[in-house]
Amino acid sequence: MLSKNTLKFIxxxxxxxxxxxxxxxxxxxxxxVMELLASDFDVTHLLFTSKFGNEHxxxxxxxxxxxxxxxxxxxxxxxFFQTNDVALAVATTKANAPLEIRPNDLMxxxxxxxxxxxxxxxxxxxxxxxxxxxALSTESADFYNPKVLHSSMGSFTRVxxxxxxxxxxxxxxxxxxxxAFMEGESIHEAELTPSGIILMGNESNxxxxxxxxxxxxxxxxxxxxxxxxxxxxxxxxxxxxxxxxK
Amino acid sequence: MLSKNTLKFIxxxxxxxxxxxxxxxxxxxxxxVMELLASDFDVTHLLFTSKFGNEHxxxxxxxxxxxxxxxxxxxxxxxFFQTNDVALAVATTKANAPLEIRPNDLMxxxxxxxxxxxxxxxxxxxxxxxxxxxALSTESADFYNPKVLHSSMGSFTRVxxxxxxxxxxxxxxxxxxxxAFMEGESIHEAELTPSGIILMGNESNxxxxxxxxxxxxxxxxxxxxxxxxxxxxxxxxxxxxxxxxK
Numbered sequence: 255m256l257s258k259n260t261l262k263f264i265x266x267x268x269x270x271x272x273x274x275x276x277x278x279x280x281x282x283x284x285x286x287v288m289e290l291l292a293s294d295f296d297v298t299h300l301l302f303t304s305k306f307g308n309e310h311x312x313x314x315x316x317x318x319x320x321x322x323x324x325x326x327x328x329x330x331x332x333x334f335f336q337t338n339d340v341a342l343a344v345a346t347t348k349a350n351a352p353l354e355i356r357p358n359d360l361m362x363x364x365x366x367x368x369x370x371x372x373x374x375x376x377x378x379x380x381x382x383x384x385x386x387x388x389a390l391s392t393e394s395a396d397f398y399n400p401k402v403l404h405s406s407m408g409s410f411t412r413v414x415x416x417x418x419x420x421x422x423x424x425x426x427x428x429x430x431x432x433x434a435f436m437e438g439e440s441i442h443e444a445e446l447t448p449s450g451i452i453l454m455g456n457e458s459n460x461x462x463x464x465x466x467x468x469x470x471x472x473x474x475x476x477x478x479x480x481x482x483x484x485x486x487x488x489x490x491x492x493x494x495x496x497x498x499x500k
Numbered sequence: 501m502l503s504k505n506t507l508k509f510i511x512x513x514x515x516x517x518x519x520x521x522x523x524x525x526x527x528x529x530x531x532x533v534m535e536l537l538a539s540d541f542d543v544t545h546l547l548f549t550s551k552f553g554n555e556h557x558x559x560x561x562x563x564x565x566x567x568x569x570x571x572x573x574x575x576x577x578x579x580f581f582q583t584n585d586v587a588l589a590v591a592t593t594k595a596n597a598p599l600e601i602r603p604n605d606l607m608x609x610x611x612x613x614x615x616x617x618x619x620x621x622x623x624x625x626x627x628x629x630x631x632x633x634x635a636l637s638t639e640s641a642d643f644y645n646p647k648v649l650h651s652s653m654g655s656f657t658r659v660x661x662x663x664x665x666x667x668x669x670x671x672x673x674x675x676x677x678x679x680a681f682m683e684g685e686s687i688h689e690a691e692l693t694p695s696g697i698i699l700m701g702n703e704s705n706x707x708x709x710x711x712x713x714x715x716x717x718x719x720x721x722x723x724x725x726x727x728x729x730x731x732x733x734x735x736x737x738x739x740x741x742x743x744x745x746k
Contacts, residue, residue, distance in 0.1 A: 375731060375734065378727050379727075383724050384724030384725035384726075409726075442745050442746070475741070477628055479628055479630035479631065480628075481653065482653065487734065488734060488737045491737055491738050495721070495738045495741065498722065500688070
């Protein structure tokens, strides 16, 4: 039976402090739970409704963590979603391991992207464009924040992240560093190498003054109208799309 | 003095029903309030903190609607933002007028985009890429929803929207209709005309079966990794960027 202590434990994982302390995180909803179960993450707890249980009985019999059939009401009381009639899974976090940079790699670096929705969307974009590695400044949103994982739509299982000091990481990588600036060269015209680091800045302040000198090529997304700027996830997608053109 | 009735009136504008009934909407925060005041919208009420008043005294003396200096607490109690120490403005909605389609126009059509954040972000993208007109199915998110206006970052003042039956609108426009489908031609290779309608589908279901036959050219965003899909606002940006390339 599902104990009060287990419920309390899962609820505590809404907070970064407890995610770090317990080395655990949770995801919700069909898409993310199924992706998590199919990944190499160690899933420790699975809470599911009878609806989910009926649809995935073989999956449940193979599952070797603790599994509990619960009501929709219980799912919604422990999770982050307002509506969840499917499942919630708890898994062990991975260590913050350095990225394995291969030659010809295209990767992302995020300088203080704070909004969890933006980070999750960027992880999904990276996964779409075949970018496996993201380096993040230590002040960026937490990868295991439920909103990040949710917005990633399962892509968090396929993208590696590494929180580090970008002041040290960028020069050490020996890769060209591309960054978006208002005064950069148009991404429609610039020569974009197949390998390199695309550095994206903070939602309000862009790329910090400390990191700007480490950018080896300044790029800009050409503007045809009057909006002052683009959201950071939108800009990331447009830049990745231009890099992946032949 | 700011009356209880005025506060009640503003609070009612959180709901679409009352926005329609009162032909009014509100926006919050420095960026959107300033863009609204600089636009051709008729601004009827302005609530502002002393901070905003001190910074914009000449603007306030030119303002001919009802202006009230209030505390941050009052702003936050009537608005949608959790934090607002600046201003909130109420304006009159515009009529749902047919779009003026010019030759060589590139425009957007949204088939049931329901999430207010997505609609607001798409309006901002349209404004960036110089797209002035958006036709929306009648089930799409409401343009005057506070979350839509907020995510548009002021671009709602520069983009025209028209809620209509796209089954009638699309053929009547006589423009080529481009739509994103998994099996479409790569946007990196397809010939994209400078005029046309880019049709984007619902968050879960894509372009509806009813509208699919009206698409004259199916497009797809090439995928290099494993994400199942892209968010609709992300896809809109990438497609617009490809259309605007020379």
